[in-house]
Amino acid sequence: MITYPRLKEGLTIGVTAPSSGVEAELHDLVNLAGRRLTAKGFHIVIGETVWTQEKAKSSSAKKRADEFTNMMDNEEIDILIPPWGGELLIEMLEHINFQHLQDKWVLGYSDISVLLLAITLKTGMATAHGTNLIDLRGESSDPVTSMWQTVLSTPKGEAVLQKSSLKYQKEWQHNNPSPCVFHLTEDTLWKTNGTSQVRMQGRLLGGCIDVIRHLAGTPYGDISSFYNQHIKGESIIWYFENCELSTTDLRRSLVQLKYAGWFEHCSGILFGRSAVNHPVDGYTLEDVYAEIAEELQIPLIYDIDCGHVPPQITFINGAYAVIETSDGKGQVLQQFI
Template sequence: MRYPFFGWTGQTIGITALSSGLPDALHPLLEESKLRLEDRQMETVIGETVWTQEKAQSTTASVRASELMQMFQHPDIDAILPPFGGERALDILSHLDFFELPVKWLLGYSDTSTVLFAITVKTGIATAHGPNVLELRSEEWDETTAAWRRVLATPRDGSVTQWMSTRFQTAWNHDVRPKRFMFHFDQPTEWKTLNPSITQVTGRLLGGCLETVRHLIGTPYGDVRAFQEQHLGGEPILWYFEACEASATDLHRSLMQMHLAGWFDYATGILFGRTSAGQAIEDYTLLDVYQMIATETGLPIFYDLDIGHQPPQLTLVNGATATVTLQGKDSRLDMTFD
């Protein structure tokens, strides 16, 4: 694995819309994010793609890919973040020259994880699943969100620990502008396991938004077996997924497809982020889905972790060695960049 590095001061962030951009009404939100980053001694380079949105994309796939490549190759840009996710990141993959990508951080989640996943699997460059730039627009950041800087500043062969959040936000209210903090936490956090006798799992992290990365199955961007052989030295994967809006049966089909495609053949476990998705179909629930994939694969299943669309969320590095330990309020994630 090849790990980028992001220092603590004087760094420059490139902001590009590799999936969706911002309609006019949301432009002030990006300006706020820019100011909050500058408050923390980070400069920004904002691409043209972020200011437009039409037909469920910021602009054409070729233009989005070109701007992303330019930011990767720009010598003064230290990390790249999107404004948020979207719907059509998949379109840009065939326009990217993966083997001309320098070792540089790309951070984001939701549809952005489609590109994160593909870059890591194709090249062995670590990518980071964590906050998008619009979630950094408040005066202060909660401890879980703020950890993205500690994670990206971890050196090669270094380790970093993130702790379970205390509380989380169940639903978004975009009409409420953040003041001191971005999120409005309203429920206590609890990381859970299907099997109480298994409270720790270790493996090489890989995953993303389940509804988007599933579309990489059977493509050159989803060859998990080759990734393990060429970049992980055959080590097993610790999978992580989050879901945005799919029903329980849709998630069932997606996980079964992954299983049948061999994605879980050499793995140590599956981590699921908490979600408001997974609507029950008849009497088939999200918990039934987790139990189903545990039965099919024999893997330990942890769920309701700080991953995804119910913030705050951990920053997970694709390719890093990770250990998740469930120990009540002291539950934690340890990552090593080896």
């Protein structure tokens, strides 16, 4: 059984930095995001770790874990949204008492997906892979990003539908601000490893493969125990996004996860768009996808709206999903059951 938190009206957002904090010269980004969200009726509580950054982390692992735990315990805070990702979140996992976490949403991506996946696997509580706080600083949000609140307000037992974007952002243009933060210029096209029409269903799990791969073989990446305790007899859809891995490193990572048993009961894999998809000695990303799909005998959809090439669909770890794509368009139906 999966536990689903639920948002309420007039909610309070807790902002903490379990990975990277924000350098002094970029504090205005946090303040702007806070003002935008406050204007929309949210209350904002910002932790100390958000304002500091040194040696690739916001603070010590213990301080990060303590602030995160305190916000999870705080009855006045309804959801936690970190400012953004980073590099070393994995250090703080050993300092969290997962069995005593209150039921509330944690939303983010990149390095934050280490925490999201660990929470769901350790507790059976759903977590949300999607936008971060900094990307909510715009005057408005694009239709895909803005769905985060609707998705997280879905009552248990009900379903929510999200559709693929019309356009995606190819590159950042920080010197040319956009009302919705992103510059959505390129036509979105969901692709498959076989026929143009694919349908898959199962429980969603995933995140940024660069970092969640390091949970394999640890108490925080115990897929077998999670499966037996919470979703026994069901299938799993994995969603991944690749921030920095070469095609060969991505291949190594997928093989490692296969050897670790992560793809047992897998009914399909989703891959987000990536800006680092460069061939290595002629070995392309499409080669990687074709090989893992053939080995596992499953359908695969790639270049979906997930990860570091925005916008992003909000994927719920633990939710039961039906994913469909046809002629380059896609939709994600998530059931909170």
